[in-house]
Amino acid sequence: MLNYQNLSQADPEIMAVVRREMARQSxxxxxxxxxxxxxxxxxxxxxxxxxxxxxEGYPGHRYYGGNQIIDEAESLAATRAKKLFGAxxxxxxxxxxxPANAAVYFAFLKPGDKxxxxxxxxxxxxxxxxxxxxxxxxxxxxxxxxxxATGRIDMDRVRQIARREKPKMIVAGFSAYxxxxxxxxxxxxxxxxxxxxFADIAHTAGxxxxxxxxxxxxxxxxxxxxxHKTLRGPRGAIIMCREEFAKRIDRAVFPGxxxxxxxxxxxxxxxxxxxxxxxxxxxxxxxxxxxxxxxxEELISRDYRVISGGTDNHLLVVDMSxxxxxxxxxxxxxxxAGISVSRSTIPNDPKPPLNPSGVRxxxxxxxxxxxxxPQIKFIADCLDAAVQNHQNESRLSEIREKIKELCALFPIxxxxxxx
Numbered sequence: 293m294l295n296y297q298n299l300s301q302a303d304p305e306i307m308a309v310v311r312r313e314m315a316r317q318s319x320x321x322x323x324x325x326x327x328x329x330x331x332x333x334x335x336x337x338x339x340x341x342x343x344x345x346x347x348e349g350y351p352g353h354r355y356y357g358g359n360q361i362i363d364e365a366e367s368l369a370a371t372r373a374k375k376l377f378g379a380x381x382x383x384x385x386x387x388x389x390x391p392a393n394a395a396v397y398f399a400f401l402k403p404g405d406k407x408x409x410x411x412x413x414x415x416x417x418x419x420x421x422x423x424x425x426x427x428x429x430x431x432x433x434x435x436x437x438x439x440x441a442t443g444r445i446d447m448d449r450v451r452q453i454a455r456r457e458k459p460k461m462i463v464a465g466f467s468a469y470x471x472x473x474x475x476x477x478x479x480x481x482x483x484x485x486x487x488x489x490f491a492d493i494a495h496t497a498g499x500x501x502x503x504x505x506x507x508x509x510x511x512x513x514x515x516x517x518x519x520h521k522t523l524r525g526p527r528g529a530i531i532m533c534r535e536e537f538a539k540r541i542d543r544a545v546f547p548g549x550x551x552x553x554x555x556x557x558x559x560x561x562x563x564x565x566x567x568x569x570x571x572x573x574x575x576x577x578x579x580x581x582x583x584x585x586x587x588x589e590e591l592i593s594r595d596y597r598v599i600s601g602g603t604d605n606h607l608l609v610v611d612m613s614x615x616x617x618x619x620x621x622x623x624x625x626x627x628x629a630g631i632s633v634s635r636s637t638i639p640n641d642p643k644p645p646l647n648p649s650g651v652r653x654x655x656x657x658x659x660x661x662x663x664x665x666p667q668i669k670f671i672a673d674c675l676d677a678a679v680q681n682h683q684n685e686s687r688l689s690e691i692r693e694k695i696k697e698l699c700a701l702f703p704i705x706x707x708x709x710x711x
């Protein structure tokens with residue numbers, strides 16, 4: 293773990309912020325589905341002198357000199373990602389998830405082309421066609437939904453929409469959907485209508501890499517993912533595709549969408565991919581899903597409505613309507629109790645996105661701390677108590693102390709003890 297000696301001396305104000313955030317992360321349960329803790333090795337890679345280099349272009353074809361060593365790091369990241377996902381081609385330069393998705397659209401579409409994606413309040417992502425996002429502004433998105441009775445994607449309905457609308461691309465992926473995606477069926481539908489297939493696996497990449505969820509990389513034309521979340525790497529993204537599309541993807545990333553890559557982050561991606569290739573990462577991914585499933589069962593037993601009735605992955609969406617709470621109110625109460633979650637829309641949500649009806653819970657970060665099924669029941673008790681006592685500041689403080697005690701028993705791996 294970095295000791296931050298130079299930062300402490302050069303800028304004590306920023307160092308004070310860093311220390312407070314370290315304490316917060318250490319003493320609270322991180323249950324935001326899109327967050328995780330990187331290893332000390334990943335953290336150190338992000339703080340290397342590789343950040344000093346400018347390297348527009350690709351290994352062996354740069355627009356600046358002095359990139360021979362940088363080429364080795366980027367090539368290593370790409371090679372490890374190919375092995376991890378069984379990909380024919382990988383571009384490791386995208387700076388984050390939405391820019392990666394923008395590059396995919398740029399590579400395969402022209403403005404105004406029709407695309408089929410999952411609706412945001414049904415579990416999709418802003419970059420899958422929401423009208424306030426660049427994707428919805430530049431492209432003609434039509435959207436599919438989950439079945440309101442089951443909370444699952446109705447593939448027959450997806451086929452009907454695709455046949456009617458004839459999209460040029462079909463997007464499969466999500467930010468708040470708890471079930472396995474039927475990649476083969478999406479490919480079959482796309483083949484019927486002559487559409488490209490694009491999978492966004494930002495949330496489940498780590499679970500897919502570990503073999504705990506099905507892998508769209510050999511099935512789809514192009515796949516994007518962030519490198520944080522379940523993959524437990526630095527904040528960034530990659531794009532994987534068939535070899536036949538390699539040149540168009542590379543051109544779309546650079547010079548199409550970006551300038552020079554962040555070489556220190558690419559090195560950290562390589563470290564994270566190396567960690568994910570180890571046998572213990574498979575054990576981790578399996579435990580993430582076990583924890584999420586037990587959490588769903590515990591909340592259902594307490595009369596919470598979990599969308600789709602459970603989960604196949606690392607997350608679950610919980611409707612707070614029968615608790616007479618909005619998702620925002622629940623998020624605030626849980627935060628006071630030492631549990632970080634994110635508010636979330638539910639399918640056909642009558643409430644607005646900033647104050648929706650549900651919350652989204654995730655188990656990647658707590659599983660990194662070593663938490664397993666025996667502790668999940670206790671966490672469910674704390675979640676329930678915080679919701680029931682959302683206006684009782686004293687009770688929320690009591691729950692927070694219990695959470696702090698649990699966190700002390702399961703420190704973040706590689707972190708120094710908090711004083």
